[in-house]
Amino acid sequence: MLSKKTRYAFRALAYLAENYGDGPILISSISNEKKIPLKFLENILNELKKADLLESKKGKGGGYFLKVSPKKINLATVIRVINGPIALLPCVSLNFYEKCDDCDETHCGIRKMMTIARDATLKILEKKTLHDIIFATI
């Protein structure tokens, strides 16, 4: 399951996607509008910025905004930044790979099944974007 933090991230990003092109949005606006604890949200938006999904502006008239169009930010990317691996096992992860001990990977049946599952999940998560989220809403 995705952490609460990741769910907050999605809500905040959906809001920024809805307001894409309108300039910087205040953290406090997002916090109020989406009912996300302010200080926690600060942290989340900052991580998304460091991951190059957002840009920010300081001082009056400042805030956060999407760095690229909502169509170019897919769900897998967001999950990886805030939540971590998408695969069900570390030894199957593309971006967070870790070898498992006592296991010959080339012959491990568990690994093979989890690889198939991962690919099925990724096919969706890499295709769907913030744009899909906001336009599925209607």
Next chain:
Amino acid sequence: MLSKKTRYAFRALAYLAENYGDGPILISSISNEKKIPLKFLENILNELKKADLLESKKGKGGGYFLKVSPKKINLATVIRVINGPIALLPCVSLNFYEKCDDCDETHCGIRKMMTIARDATLKILEKKTLHDIIFATI
């Protein structure tokens, strides 16, 4: 990601699947063979038994064994018993559903995308079984 406990469960079940039809297998055999901490494994096998995947026999000649054929135990079932929900959000889970607060589910785009992702994942996890795990090994 699946917990270590769930990974242990899969390894133990794969071992029991390989020895399906050979009568009860000792916890200690599984523990030795698959390098799983004994007392922790006791707990895991007991949960699998309560979930009706295993049967046990006490006393000499006792042990654990699969209640049904490896072809009839799919991966989704195992994950749900030991790990919990398969969906990425509680509001999207079929077996562990929980309403999310401040969210109109019929119009929530996040929910819609996560439903699609869940279905893609489940399609694999419900189709693949312990039998597939042990015969993918070769």
Next chain:
DNA sequence: TTAATATCCTACCAAATTGGTAGGGGAAAT
């Protein structure tokens, strides 16, 4: 009937993760 075997049950525990909060520092605009 008693000893040996093996699962079952309850309780506990340390370490890691999660979901935050507090408080101030620093850049930008007016």
Next chain:
DNA sequence: ATTTCCCCTACCAATTTGGTAGGATATTAA
């Protein structure tokens, strides 16, 4: 110069994870 607003570090409580300890209970065999 002051206000606005993002940025950074540190801390904290509650929950989850990954176990361990020890005995109770059921079964079999001698």
